[in-house]
């Protein structure tokens with residue numbers, strides 16, 4: 089195995105040259121600063137060198153980089169929030185670090201340590217502080233990426249890895265009064281298969297071809313097709329039986345009946361969302377019974393409420409689901425469990441509700 093010497097500068101550039109952002113609080117693709125770290129393929133995770141802050145820009149990759157040829161890549165997503173006093177808050181960033189580490193193991197990749205990951209997040213958020221929207225207006229989305237950047241021709245793990253983070257301001261996913269989600273249950277093709285990588289946040293899960301119909305349809309296309317037909321997103325079923333709920337394209341799903349909340353268990357085919365885990369804990373604190381188990385698609389007929397959880401959406405109400413030409417509608421709005429949990433979670437994330445769980449890291 090080729091071991092590359094690490095020769096990456098270990099300084100943090102003090103003043104960032106930030107290119108102009110047209111609409112700082114928009115949901116646009118303006119990304120404004122990046123943190124890079126590199127590792128050679130060695131036996132120790134500590135071989136990630138110190139990263140550096142750079143203005144957002146293109147990165148150089150060999151055409152034979154493992155990520156380009158064999159999809160050896162992972163990503164994460166988290167947000168920095170601005171508190172009323174100006175301080176920045178990160179929500180459970182170590183959970184993203186841990187998830188990236190376990191994903192890296194599955195993908196035969198080297199990963200930064202939890203400390204390296206969290207420090208890089210802090211630095212990137214702080215360097216972009218002026219782009220963090222005011223309280224109530226949005227947040228700074230932080231996107232850590234781990235890629236097999238080393239060149240490799242035959243199928244094998246990359247000899248070198250790059251870890252970087254970029255950032256973009258985003259507005260609240262749901263504007264006041266915006267419509268609840270309108271989901272479509274996809275039966276023709278799958279997001280993940282048993283013993284596959286559904287539980288890993290790998291880049292190769294998001295535009296794959298996994299279909300059981302002859303005219304193959306990539307998953308991204310499923311989402312686009314659903315949107316074209318007026319749906320907000322696709323709800324996937326398990327690939328083995330087509331009887332149980334899995335998750336939505338980029339968020340987890342919950343159903344509520346009375347004071348009982350159920351969500352599919354993390355059995356390897358769905359992503360173990362950090363919001364999911366937090367919402368389960370908050371719901372139990374609020375006195376709800378929460379079950380993690382196989383949730384039959386037929387249970388959608390009986391549910392009072394359905395909601396989704398994820399970093400992007402927070403806790404999002406589902407107003408309707410269409411399954412086999414039947415449209416089912418659910419309670420949304422004031423007085424719902426979804427709204428109660430949304431308010432609690434966002435309150436903690438933005439420092440409005442006291443964090444008694446040690447979930448928040450204050451930076452600056």
Ligand SMILES: Cc1ncc(COP(=O)(O)O)c(C=O)c1O
Pocket residue numbers: 165335336337338339340359360361362363364397398399400
């Ligand atoms: C497939 C999938 N499921 C669920 C989630 C929600 O995970 P989290 O709550 O950690 O953002 C995401 C987003 O990261 C996702 O991509």
